[in-house]
Amino acid sequence: MACADASQSTVAERNVGMIDFDRIYDRHQFGSVKWANQWDEFSPRVEGEDLLSLWTADMDFRAPETVIARLREAADHGIYGYTRRDPRHYEIVQSWFARRHDWSPALESMLPAPAIMPSIAAMLRTFTKPGDGVIVQSPIYSPYFEVIQGNGRKLLVNRLRLENNRYELDLENFEKLAAGAKAFLLCNPHNPAGKAWTREELTALNDICERYGILVISDDIHCDIRLSNRPHIVFSSISEDAAEKSFICTAPTKTFNLAGVPSATVSVANKERRDALLATMQASFMVNANFFGRLALEVAYSTGVPWLDQLTRYIGGNVGFVLKFAEDRLPGITPMRPDASFLVWLDARGLDRKVGGVQQFFVDQAGVNLYDGRVYGPGGEGFIRLNVGCPRPLLRRGLERMSRALESL
Ligand SMILES: Cc1ncc(COP(=O)(O)O)c(C=O)c1O
Incomplete structure (x- = not known):
């Protein structure tokens, strides 16, 4: 593909096909912050066995194929001046x-x-x-x-x-x-x-x-x-x-x-x-x-609109899944429905008091790493942020682990 412009987007739009957002990719090999459970080399690691990473705000999906193809072409050119x-x-x-x-x-x-x-x-x-x-x-x-x-x-x-x-x-x-x-x-x-x-x-x-x-x-x-x-x-x-x-x-x-x-x-x-x-x-x-x-x-x-439209539907599905799952199986957790983004803010204040820190509780008892609401300043205490920019099977696994941890309380 030559340089992208608006006229090429129609070709890309026709060719995008159905994207498999359910597919799980291993991200460890390229130093992913999210999957290393570490913000950067200056921050302490979140330690835990087989941790599922549903915290920092990137997604576990491949970028649009049009972007990948162009970056691959540029990478293959080999001169990065x-x-x-x-x-x-x-x-x-x-x-x-x-x-x-x-x-x-x-x-x-x-x-x-x-x-x-x-x-x-x-x-x-x-x-x-x-x-x-x-x-x-x-x-x-x-x-x-x-x-x-x-x-x-x-x-x-x-x-x-x-x-x-x-x-x-x-x-x-x-x-x-x-x-x-x-x-x-x-x-x-x-x-x-x-x-x-x-x-x-x-x-x-x-x-x-x-x-x-x-x-x-x-x-x-x-x-x-x-x-x-x-x-x-x-x-x-x-x-x-x-x-x-x-x-x-x-x-x-x-x-x-x-x-x-x-x-x-x-x-x-x-x-x-x-x-x-x-x-x-x-x-x-x-x-x-x-x-x-x-x-x-x-x-x-x-060229990204068709990809984004599919992604948005998928994320919307993930949010719906979380809302329903929380209602049925996560007592003490109330999700807030977002208008935008791939982040869901969970009110777990009662639970936080009961277990003495809900984020650490889910790391230790569920093997799920979420963002601690305290990090977000006044008003964030007792909340946790869940990143739903991930394959639904992985999200389901995380929520089931959280549910089992709550059952054991
Ligand atoms: C609200 C907001 N602003 C900025 C950023 C980071 O932006 P950048 O990486 O371009 O500095 C993030 C990343 O999570 C974010 O959520």
């Missing part, structure tokens, strides 16, 4: 968001990024000073704490309110924190809960940010796998002033399971801020393209 993104790269990104999310970022608004988290760090370093307040809404993806505190900024936590097994905004408290904040780090859709924020909710947040002069960094990495009829609303699409103050961070890495070949895009409508951010990124030599990451992004966005 410096590579660049041409203007078509940004047209591909623009076209993806226009087709999938009814949002068409201006071509000149887009900056290349190696991944989401390094670009958020660059934004904080460019637009806030040490000691400045940055708001997050917990429970939340824990590297947000690290990127704020690790860069010497002040973490301001607005706890989400849990109502009828859904998270709601606490706008009153958000406004109190806003008075001492320079930036707000929005996770849309929300990780760990998989909630897609509505236009009304985003507008309410934007109104407060407008009043207090707060910049909004929106991380939309989980926007593509849509499980409910709630659309993904891009923050900058709600109004002109929202667009002016925002940085929209996107990547195909969760969507197409490409976390190990990352490439991301940041859209910044305001020219002055875009230039300032680019200057920081250039000073950190962050803008060089990764040979495989750039290609993977282009091919995935150009």
